[in-house]
Amino acid sequence: MRNGFPDHSAPADLVIRGGRVITMNDRQPSARALAVRAGVIVRVGSDAEVAPLVGPATRVVELRGATVLPGINDSHLHGAWLGTMWPATLMEQLAADPHEHGHGAEGPALAALDTDAQRREAILRTGELLASLGITSYTEPGLGPGEDAGPTGCFSGAVLETYAALAAEGLLRARVTALLLFGLLDGPSSADDFRRGLAGFPGPAEVPGWFRVNGVKIFADGIPPMGSAWTDEPYAHGGHGALLVDGADAGEREANLRAMIAAAHAAGHQIGVHATGSRTTRVVTEAFAEARAGDGRDLRHYLIHGDVLHPATLAAMAAAGVGLNTQPGIAVATAPMLAGALGAGALEHAWPVRDALAAGVPLCLSTDAPVLTPDWRVAVAAAVTRAGVDGTVHGPEQRIALHQALYAYTAAPARQDGAEAWKGTLAEGRAADLCVLGADLREVEPAALPQVPVTMTVVDGRVVHEA
Numbered sequence: 370m371r372n373g374f375p376d377h378s379a380p381a382d383l384v385i386r387g388g389r390v391i392t393m394n395d396r397q398p399s400a401r402a403l404a405v406r407a408g409v410i411v412r413v414g415s416d417a418e419v420a421p422l423v424g425p426a427t428r429v430v431e432l433r434g435a436t437v438l439p440g441i442n443d444s445h446l447h448g449a450w451l452g453t454m455w456p457a458t459l460m461e462q463l464a465a466d467p468h469e470h471g472h473g474a475e476g477p478a479l480a481a482l483d484t485d486a487q488r489r490e491a492i493l494r495t496g497e498l499l500a501s502l503g504i505t506s507y508t509e510p511g512l513g514p515g516e517d518a519g520p521t522g523c524f525s526g527a528v529l530e531t532y533a534a535l536a537a538e539g540l541l542r543a544r545v546t547a548l549l550l551f552g553l554l555d556g557p558s559s560a561d562d563f564r565r566g567l568a569g570f571p572g573p574a575e576v577p578g579w580f581r582v583n584g585v586k587i588f589a590d591g592i593p594p595m596g597s598a599w600t601d602e603p604y605a606h607g608g609h610g611a612l613l614v615d616g617a618d619a620g621e622r623e624a625n626l627r628a629m630i631a632a633a634h635a636a637g638h639q640i641g642v643h644a645t646g647s648r649t650t651r652v653v654t655e656a657f658a659e660a661r662a663g664d665g666r667d668l669r670h671y672l673i674h675g676d677v678l679h680p681a682t683l684a685a686m687a688a689a690g691v692g693l694n695t696q697p698g699i700a701v702a703t704a705p706m707l708a709g710a711l712g713a714g715a716l717e718h719a720w721p722v723r724d725a726l727a728a729g730v731p732l733c734l735s736t737d738a739p740v741l742t743p744d745w746r747v748a749v750a751a752a753v754t755r756a757g758v759d760g761t762v763h764g765p766e767q768r769i770a771l772h773q774a775l776y777a778y779t780a781a782p783a784r785q786d787g788a789e790a791w792k793g794t795l796a797e798g799r800a801a802d803l804c805v806l807g808a809d810l811r812e813v814e815p816a817a818l819p820q821v822p823v824t825m826t827v828v829d830g831r832v833v834h835e836a
Contacts, residue, residue, distance in 0.1 A: 379406065382428065383428050384402065384429045385805065387402065388433065389432070389437070389810070392794055393776055393779050394795060403437065410796065412797060435807055435824070436806040438779060438795075442507065442793065445735035446738045449492055449495070449523045453523060455743075481520070493535070501826070505802040505827075506802070508545075508735075509547040511549075515550045515553055532573075536580035542828060551566030567585070584633070585638045588613050589642050590645055592703075594710050598610050600648055602712065609646075609648065627659070641694065642672055650672055650675055650678050651679070654672070658689035691730070692730065692733060696740075698737075699741065701758075704719060704763035734749070734781075749778065780793040801829060806823060806824065807821060807836075
């Protein structure tokens with residue numbers, strides 16, 4: 370039961386007490402203890418309020434002042450690809466060989482996923498890794514027939530089928546949401562192919578609570594450092610970049626992009642659009658607003674990355690209910706490259722997460738692993754400090770508070786998933802997805818968060834990691 374309230378008198382399976390419970394629930398922001406029964410949270414409150422639910426078979430975990438969070442939801446993480454690369458990351462490969470780029474870059478840690486056995490191994494390896502980090506949900510942002518002939522197999526439609534099978538067999542250690550992909554990952558797409566995909570590729574059936582295809586992914590442009598984002602600002606080498614969508618000229622490409630968004634919305638799909646340049650983010654926001662105005666449905670559409678966002682675009686996003694899914698680690702790692710490509714002035718509007726929140730834009734933070742490490746603690750520290758690994762601060766005016774960053778990794782992604790009614794917060798009747806940390810976060814400097822251990826991860830009431 371996820372939306373109901375179970376019998377309060379029966380003993381709990383698990384009680385966690387004696388610490389700081391950060392609920393992300395406005396009605397009860399914090400507590401000292403919680404109790405779990407049959408995969409559901411049945412009580413949140415003081416130690417004394419939870420004590421009656423301790424029975425002879427109840428497992429009791431003493432926090433000794435440490436912290437419990439809702440399970441972490443990495444809302445943009447390439448799970449199958451991560452399983453082939455870890456412990457390497459793409460940024461590490463780029464640092465070693467700057468001539469390699471893109472999700473398809475091959476290296477010593479990247480193997481093709483040609484068989485179901487290989488796909489299973491990669492996904493299960495990622496599940497084990499994410500469990501050790503307190504991650505209980507994630508979004509695979511782009512799997513489908515557009516990549517069936519891709520060089521790695523990490524993003525193909527077959528990966529969707531493997532996920533569905535693992536979920537049905539009860540083997541997943543995290544809940545997975547997926548977006549369909551009808552073009553190339555980080556590459557061009559055709560409006561005609563997109564329409565055919567919408568009409569003829571339904572994707573595998575949902576496995577309730579564990580696997581769901583939630584919508585579609587569109588790659589609108591590339592990235593500023595490569596000169597492939599579509600921008601209002603001119604590049605240092607000249608030009609403004611272009612959209613990745615097919616078309617004879619800029620006008621036709623934009624018209625095709627808008628038509629793709631309109632078609633996906635009409636079909637009832639949530640849409641996540643990779644959009645990084647200032648012109649792309651503006652045009653995509655306009656297209657989202659136009660699609661929603663046609664029927665009033667809020668399908669939780671969102672921009673992915675949003676490297677350059679001007680204030681007017683943020684205001685338009687908020688008005689249309691368009692979310693932003695961005696990566697603090699990428700912001701601090703690539704700010705110098707963005708400035709080199711578009712000029713230092715572009716940094717005034719680069720990854721403006723604080724301004725987005727102030728404007729009322731729904732904000733999710735994520736890692737884009739294995740582009741960067743899947744360790745959410747590193748990403749949260751970057752969002753709060755805006756400091757890179759060398760200590761250089763990029764855009765200090767866009768720092769956000771620790772609670773805001775944690776919300777963007779828990780409750781906000783649950784909303785993006787359309788699942789806020791049953792996960793993402795710690796409240797009675799919600800799924801027992803928990804991340805237990807080894808310290809009181811009130812006593813930890815944000816920069817030191819990555820050193821705070823994850824001592825336990827619970828998914829659906831089941832302990833999947835324990836240090």
